[in-house]
Amino acid sequence: MDTFRELINRLELTDDNRLILDTVPMVLMPRWFFVGILKRVVAEAGADTAANIYYQAGYEGAYNWSKVQIDKGLRGSAVMEQYLGSMTSRGWGRFEIISLDEANGRGVFRLHNSALALELGQTEVASCLWVPGALAGSMQVIAGHKDASLKVRGREVQCLSAGAPFCEYIVAPETE
Numbered sequence: 441m442d443t444f445r446e447l448i449n450r451l452e453l454t455d456d457n458r459l460i461l462d463t464v465p466m467v468l469m470p471r472w473f474f475v476g477i478l479k480r481v482v483a484e485a486g487a488d489t490a491a492n493i494y495y496q497a498g499y500e501g502a503y504n505w506s507k508v509q510i511d512k513g514l515r516g517s518a519v520m521e522q523y524l525g526s527m528t529s530r531g532w533g534r535f536e537i538i539s540l541d542e543a544n545g546r547g548v549f550r551l552h553n554s555a556l557a558l559e560l561g562q563t564e565v566a567s568c569l570w571v572p573g574a575l576a577g578s579m580q581v582i583a584g585h586k587d588a589s590l591k592v593r594g595r596e597v598q599c600l601s602a603g604a605p606f607c608e609y610i611v612a613p614e615t616e
Contacts, residue, residue, distance in 0.1 A: 447529040461526075464508065471531070475559040478569065491569050495594075498573030499580075506581035516542050516582055523578045524549070531555055533607075544613070545583035545592040549575055551607040557600035567601040572609055579611045 452460045459466045482490040502523060509519045517540050524535035532555050538548040551571060560567045572594035583590045594611045598604035 444529050447526065462508070462512075464505065471555045471559045475556060478556070478567075487565075494569035495573035495576075498570030498575075499577035499594075500573075501570075502574035502577035503581055504577075506578040510581060510585065515585070519582050520547070520578050523574075527574075533557075538608075542579075542582045543586055545579055545587075545590045545611065546613070547575070547579055547611045549609045549611070551600075551609070554600050554607050557607060560601050562603065563601040565602055566596045566599040566607075568596060568599060568607050571607065572596050572611075575609050575611050 447461070450462055451466070454460060459468065478490070478494065481493060485493065505526070506519050506523055509522050514522055517537075520537065520540060520542075524537065528535050532551070534552040536550040536552065538550055540547045551568065554568050554571075556568050574594075576592050576594035579592045579594070583592055591614045592611050593614045594609055596607060596609050598606075598608045600607050
């Protein structure tokens with residue numbers, strides 16, 4: 441997993457004020473700004489639609505990030521480790537891989553000190569709406585590299601915002 445220092449060393453602010461991490465354009469923002477957007481989407485679109493929007497956005501973002509890692513030569517679990525290390529170093533909380541079965545598209549993941557859950561506080565419902573999709577997107581790249589017919593889905597099974605000690609996610613084939 442990336443350390444914060446390694447991440448900083450890979451960041452570049454270009455002459456035209458674009459922030460680049462490796463080859464990926466980035467934006468830094470306060471977590472309250474991201475949470476404010478999330479709250480507005482939930483309020484305007486409803487909880488189910490918001491969850492779908494954030495799931496799909498997380499999926500696409502992690503899928504694209506993980507494809508970049510494959511293009512750089514990483515394979516299998518190293519892709520997920522790099523992605524979660526990068527997310528940890530970027531302040532989303534500390535991600536932990538509990539189990540990872542890349543060949544079968546299954547994994548269990550924990551997020552300690554979720555930035556979103558800490559910002560939102562107690563909500564009694566899962567609040568890290570983008571994370572299940574992000575984990576599925578990265579797993580899809582890993583599993584798809586081995587079996588293009590396998591489609592995975594992520595879900596949150598416990599959340600810090602709902603009173604759990606950490607957030608936990610399961611990724612598994614859609615057929616399960």
